[in-house]
Amino acid sequence: MWSQEIFARICQRLDELEPQMVELQKRLVALPAISPRSGGTGEKDKSDFLKNLLESWGLAVSEYRAPDPSAPCGYRPNLVARLKGKSTGGRTLWIMTHMDIVPAGPPELWRHDPFAAWVEDGKIFGRGTEDNQQEMVASIFAVRALLDLQLLPELDLALMLVADEETGSGFGADWVLKNHRLCQPGDLVVVPDAGNETGSLLEIAEKSILWLKFTTTGQQSHGSTPNHGNNAHRAGANLLVRLDRMLHEKYQAQDPLFSPPCSTMEPTKKEANVPNVNTIPGEDVFYFDCRMLPEYRLEDVLAEVERIAAGVASDYGVKVKVETEQFAQAAPPTPADAPVVRMLAQAVRQVYGVEPEPKGIGGGTVAAFFRRLGIPAVVWGRNEGQAHRPNEYCVIANMVGNARVYAHLCGQSPAEA
Numbered sequence: 001m002w003s004q005e006i007f008a009r010i011c012q013r014l015d016e017l018e019p020q021m022v023e024l025q026k027r028l029v030a031l032p033a034i035s036p037r038s039g040g041t042g043e044k045d046k047s048d049f050l051k052n053l054l055e056s057w058g059l060a061v062s063e064y065r066a067p068d069p070s071a072p073c074g075y076r077p078n079l080v081a082r083l084k085g086k087s088t089g090g091r092t093l094w095i096m097t098h099m100d101i102v103p104a105g106p107p108e109l110w111r112h113d114p115f116a117a118w119v120e121d122g123k124i125f126g127r128g129t130e131d132n133q134q135e136m137v138a139s140i141f142a143v144r145a146l147l148d149l150q151l152l153p154e155l156d157l158a159l160m161l162v163a164d165e166e167t168g169s170g171f172g173a174d175w176v177l178k179n180h181r182l183c184q185p186g187d188l189v190v191v192p193d194a195g196n197e198t199g200s201l202l203e204i205a206e207k208s209i210l211w212l213k214f215t216t217t218g219q220q221s222h223g224s225t226p227n228h229g230n231n232a233h234r235a236g237a238n239l240l241v242r243l244d245r246m247l248h249e250k251y252q253a254q255d256p257l258f259s260p261p262c263s264t265m266e267p268t269k270k271e272a273n274v275p276n277v278n279t280i281p282g283e284d285v286f287y288f289d290c291r292m293l294p295e296y297r298l299e300d301v302l303a304e305v306e307r308i309a310a311g312v313a314s315d316y317g318v319k320v321k322v323e324t325e326q327f328a329q330a331a332p333p334t335p336a337d338a339p340v341v342r343m344l345a346q347a348v349r350q351v352y353g354v355e356p357e358p359k360g361i362g363g364g365t366v367a368a369f370f371r372r373l374g375i376p377a378v379v380w381g382r383n384e385g386q387a388h389r390p391n392e393y394c395v396i397a398n399m400v401g402n403a404r405v406y407a408h409l410c411g412q413s414p415a416e417a
Contacts, residue, residue, distance in 0.1 A: 002411035098165030109390035135192030195381030203379035205333035205360035220282030236284030
């Protein structure tokens with residue numbers, strides 16, 4: 001454990017580094033790493049910049065390229081930057097953030113260019129500033145402070161910067177862990193990709209994720225002669241209502257570990273069907289985002305959904321196709337008394353003076369990939385909940401404060417937790 005004097009020096013150094021942290025945020029915002037699935041070119045430019053930066057500080061950086069023909073360069077980059085610690089036990093503390101961001105959305109909702117960051121009222125605005133660059137920059141500069149002060153972390157330290165978190169992690173954390181044996185069961189993993197405004201939330205469990213796509217096919221016709229067609233939109237609308245009713249009536253369990261404590265089943269995206277008013281659509285497409293409590297098997301939920309779809313197909317004389325966009329049964333939770341949870345809780349208490357609370361969330365994070373390998377992972381962050389919003393921002397004080405948390409974490413060992 002760092003002495004109070006040493007930790008005070010670390011905090012002072014991080015305060016001095018604040019302008020450089022802000023500058024790095026600006027540089028990263030100008031390198032938008034958007035998935036090809038979302039209309040972007042991937043993470044290569046941002047990854048190349050970060051690799052050069054971290055290597056210039058003397059860190060050993062490895063790159064792991066996940067093949068992706070849809071990316072202009074043919075791959076999606078993932079980085080691991082390492083700093084050797086004092087311990088000879090071979091355990092590694094991992095801090096994992098993601099390089100990719102979501103698209104900016106409608107430009108008219110932004111006060112300025114979303115990819116030209118601006119600073120205002122102690123905040124940095126721009127797409128990606130909070131999700132996930134706040135924590136990326138904070139963890140990077142926690143390491144920078146240790147380097148500047150010539151301090152070694154207690155355990156070996158590894159920063160994992162991954163691709164593709166926003167669209168499923170098939171080219172990011174999931175791919176890395178399946179194709180490279182980087183992490184061991186005794187390692188400790190922190191994923192700074194969720195949290196709350198006080199920093200008290202330690203996420204140790206997640207709900208199962210089921211994203212469903214429904215395609216209803218009827219017969220297109222002129223709006224004045226509906227008898228010549230079969231309105232797929234009417235059938236699709238009825239299907240949506242029936243699904244919504246069934247899901248909320250059947251899956252009512254409560255679990256206080258989670259917030260909210262219930263399963264959530266929401267109709268979300270709706271694809272355009274016909275461009276004009278006077279045409280009866282022959283196809284209708286919509287989606288559901290279901291976050292189910294772990295006690296429910298997704299196979300059973302899907303069977304119930306297909307039963308409802310078959311009923312609508314029969315009643316309306318249409319075809320209904322059900323597809324899964326995401327199907328992820330919840331990973332085993334991280335024990336609330338796991339060393340990584342206790343270590344992070346200690347760091348949060350020291351820096352922010354709040355009492356951390358281990359909880360579950362509905363959002364999916366890459367922590368699940370580690371948990372399925374038997375590696376305890378905890379998700380954390382002190383943030384304003386700006387992810388994916390127009391005029392997204394990062395509170396500079398949170399970024400610097402969170403860097404202090406990661407630096408404090410680096411000074412602990414599991415035996416002290």
